[in-house]
Amino acid sequence: MKILLLMPDAHMHKLRIGSFVRSMREAPLTLTTLAALLPSDPDVEVRIVDGSVDAIPLDAAADLVGISVLTGCALSAYELARHYRQRGIPVVLGGIHVTVLPGEAIQHADAIVIGRGEIAWPRLIADFRQGQMKPVYREHDIPDDVLPDVPLPRxxxxxxxxxxxxxxxxxxxxxxxxxxxxxxxxxxxxxxxxxxxxxxxxxxxxxxxxxxxxxxxxxxxxxxxxxxxxxxxxxxxxxxxxxxxxxxxxxxxxxxxxxxxxxxxxxxxxxxxxxxxxxxxxxxxxxxxxxxxxxxxxxxxxxxxxxxxxxxxxxxxxxxxxxxxxxxxxxxxxxxxxxxxxxxxxxxxxxxxxxxxxxxxxxxxxxxxxxxxxxxxxxxxxxxxxxxxxxxxxxxxxxxxxxxxxxxxxxxxxxxxxxxxxxxxxxxxxxxxxAHPYSMDDPGQAPASGHWSVPAGLEVVSCSA
Ligand code: B12
Ligand code: SF4
Structure with missing residues (x-):
């Protein structure tokens, strides 16, 4: 099984010399952590691409695409999701923006992960391998103050x-x-x-x-x-x-x-x-x-x-x-x-x-x-x-x-x-x-009330540590 994990280009401060691009920030841990949570099975191949520093491989072969979504990158993430889904590849969205606006995100994905991914993502993958991926996985907050299960990032x-x-x-x-x-x-x-x-x-x-x-x-x-x-x-x-x-x-x-x-x-x-x-x-x-x-x-x-x-x-x-x-x-x-x-x-x-x-x-x-x-x-x-x-x-x-x-x-x-x-x-x-303070030609609309929660009737898999 081939899994492609992506982050859209966040258009942050970077140095570009010809085709060489370097982000002036620290590397995100998001994709390396999600990759580390996958089963260590020779059958599972994973590739990670951070669009801020490398081109997103639109033609890549994959059985499943996972995209991490920050608010500022949400529209690019939805655009990428549309692209891969049109190619017949199921797409999972997760991350901060998805956690805040799950009802918006689910319109653009086959499945979403709300909250942390440490428990929910491996659970989703197990379901996917059995052909039983559900639309929503929600990882519950840890009330305790210890965060126990973070893997070594790959x-x-x-x-x-x-x-x-x-x-x-x-x-x-x-x-x-x-x-x-x-x-x-x-x-x-x-x-x-x-x-x-x-x-x-x-x-x-x-x-x-x-x-x-x-x-x-x-x-x-x-x-x-x-x-x-x-x-x-x-x-x-x-x-x-x-x-x-x-x-x-x-x-x-x-x-x-x-x-x-x-x-x-x-x-x-x-x-x-x-x-x-x-x-x-x-x-x-x-x-x-x-x-x-x-x-x-x-x-x-x-x-x-x-x-x-x-x-x-x-x-x-x-x-x-x-x-x-x-x-x-x-x-x-x-x-x-x-x-x-x-x-x-x-x-x-x-x-x-x-x-x-x-x-x-x-x-x-x-x-x-x-x-x-x-x-x-x-x-x-x-x-x-x-x-x-x-x-x-x-x-x-x-x-x-x-x-x-x-x-x-x-x-x-x-x-x-x-x-x-x-x-x-x-x-x-x-x-x-x-050039302009904001996208005056396309300022969008306030999220509909249904965007803040999971739409009624969708099966939600609850995951807790
Ligand atoms: C590194 C970093 C960046 C990097 C990489 C971004 C990224 N995608 O991670 C860069 C430099 C690009 C960046 C840019 C910006 N960032 Co920043 N960044 C961070 C930082 C410091 C660390 C992110 C990280 O590595 N977290 C650790 C990983 C393990 O956690 P995680 O990403 O949340 O992922 C977990 C879950 O969310 C979930 N998950 C996430 N994605 C997915 C995807 C799938 C498929 C699944 C299943 C699960 C899943 O599983 C993971 C494991 O539990 C965070 C603060 C923080 N500590 O989180 C801010 C943070 C994410 N950034 C933030 C902001 C505001 C920005 C900027 C606007 C500007 C700025 N001043 O930095 C820009 C965004 C520009 C844009 N166009 O969107 C906010 C997010 C606000 C929001 N609502 O989107 C944060 C939370 C900081 C804050 N104080 O508010 N940032
Ligand atoms: S709430 Fe915490 S992380 Fe956010 S700006 Fe204030 S001090 Fe920083």
Whole structure:
């Protein structure tokens, strides 16, 4: 049996030299994990293709196609599903968007998987092999805080050269916070921690020294994090990951992170305005402490990738120059900007829908690089122009040089990172897909009420650990 596992192109920051493409991010674990969950039977052949770095093989021979769906890629995923189904190949859809809008996804697939895939996907495969695949598989949340059954990802199937950081690791899943714009709390309502021994097994299996944690909130449980970092010290790896700003107040934990090889952290600062942070339920970020926090981490050899968002209700047109100056004053090594985006399933989506402020339901626009809402204190065009302007200003060579001008062994790495963003700025100004704030000619429609749940009458296979 031949299984083809796909992710559509997410159109993210990437480096393209002729036909060679490299994503500037860590490798996703989605397909390598799903591949590892397949039976280790010589009869089962699997191929994985991440459309962000390789061409999707539209003509490939397959008995079953599985596609992972993020909101921003949903329409491409549905288009791919249509293609393979027209060729007579059954298609399974899974992932975050499917979990939030199963009634929409099932219209485009032979079967869907709601929630995690660790139990549901092997169950689906077993049914498929017996010619009895059902339309819906739902994996139930684990109420406990231990995530026990994650297999070693099959990295040998991935093209390592396609990624800046090919060795991604996940130790935890979910987040205990509820920022109004974030999908995570609604999709993974519990904070689940893998046994440290399992994570160490995965790290030991990686080649090369650098690993990237793709957990959304690695330090959420400081005791767990301390146990993990202590176990990592002898492995002599270099690593980075996503953390919340408030979790970095614990200097003992930071010392341990440094000892275990931490070299960069990605932090969602979002805004320099405390009122704004309160409005988005991210008041645990203390804007006045950003400078001390960043300096303290940089002194310990940790570079900072800092994320800021534009388009909050408190933002007016002054937010753009103010944020560019703030980023400069903070000395953020690699800044990243996004646009406030109401992902389906989030409190923000609910609120803006009620306020009739969502301009586009075309999921292609849900990449945080388009404006899909009516901002409170600007026009959509002003927000989009300001977003692009802030990117361009921030990555002007003179600013980059001033921002990175300090004695730091990671200066060269950060400089290359900034050069990549300069390429991205050029794309923002020249690529047709970034010409307008949103798809004005095809803004789509709000999901119908039936899209949020499984249609009545469909057989649902319940899977639990
Ligand atoms: C690596 C990553 C990326 C990679 C790869 C994306 C991908 N498909 O995984 C890239 C760089 C492309 C990316 C891009 C973006 N990302 Co991203 N990304 C991540 C990250 C950090 C890790 C993903 C991962 O490897 N998870 C581990 C695997 C094992 O879990 P999983 O993918 O959920 O898969 C499990 C189940 O969902 C299920 N499953 C998933 N797919 C399928 C398919 C089938 C057939 C089956 C059976 C099961 C199944 O089974 C798996 C095992 O349990 C997550 C955060 C996170 N930790 O999850 C954010 C996350 C997925 N990204 C997010 C966002 C917002 C983005 C961006 C918009 C922008 C940004 N600022 O990063 C763009 C999207 C652009 C676009 N056009 O869509 C959001 C998703 C929001 C949403 N509703 O879609 C997340 C959850 C982060 C967050 N804080 O909200 N991202
Ligand atoms: S802290 Fe990060 S992952 Fe957690 S809810 Fe907020 S934005 Fe999402």
């Amino acid at each position: 990295r040998a199937l991935q093209r390592d050269s396609g990624y800046m950081i090919p060795n991604a690791i996940q130790a935890t899943r979910g987040c205990r916070r509820v920022c109004d714009f974030c999908t995570v709390p609604s999709v993974w309502p519990h904070y689940l921690k893998r046994p440290v021994a399992d994570v160490i097994r995965d790290i030991k299996a990686t080649r090369g020294r650098i690993i990237g944690f793709n957990d959304v909130s690695l330090l959420e449980d400081p005791d767990y994090a301390a146990e993990l970092f202590t176990a990592m010290v002898p492995l002599r790896k270099k690593w980075g990951g996503l953390v919340t700003a408030d979790s970095l107040m614990n200097t003992e934990l930071i010392d341990l992170m440094v000892a275990s090889g931490c070299t960069y952290l990605l932090i969602g600062f979002e805004s320099g305005n405390q009122e704004t942070l309160r409005g988005i339920r991210k008041n645990f970020n203390q804007a006045l402490r950003y400078k001390d926090l960043i300096s303290m981490l940089q002194k310990r050899g940790i570079s900072i990738q800092g994320c800021f968002v534009f388009g909050f209700d408190h933002d007016d047109a002054n937010v753009f120059p103010a944020t560019v100056e703030l980023v400069q004053a903070l000395g953020v090594d690699i800044p990243r900007y996004s646009i406030y985006t109401p992902y389906p399933g989030t409190p923000l989506f609910e609120r803006l829908l009620q306020e009739n402020r969502i301009l586009s339901f075309n999921w292609n626009d849900y990449d945080t690089m388009h404006v899909v809402i009516e901002p409170a204190q600007m026009t959509p065009e002003e927000l989009y122009r300001g977003f692009k302007w802030a990117y361009r200003e921030t990555f002007r060579m003179s600013r980059v040089v001033r921002r990175l001008n300090r004695p730091d062994i990671r200066c060269a790495v950060n400089f290359v990172g900034n050069l990549c963003y300069r390429i991205f700025v050029r794309r923002l100004y020249h690529e047709p897909r970034f």
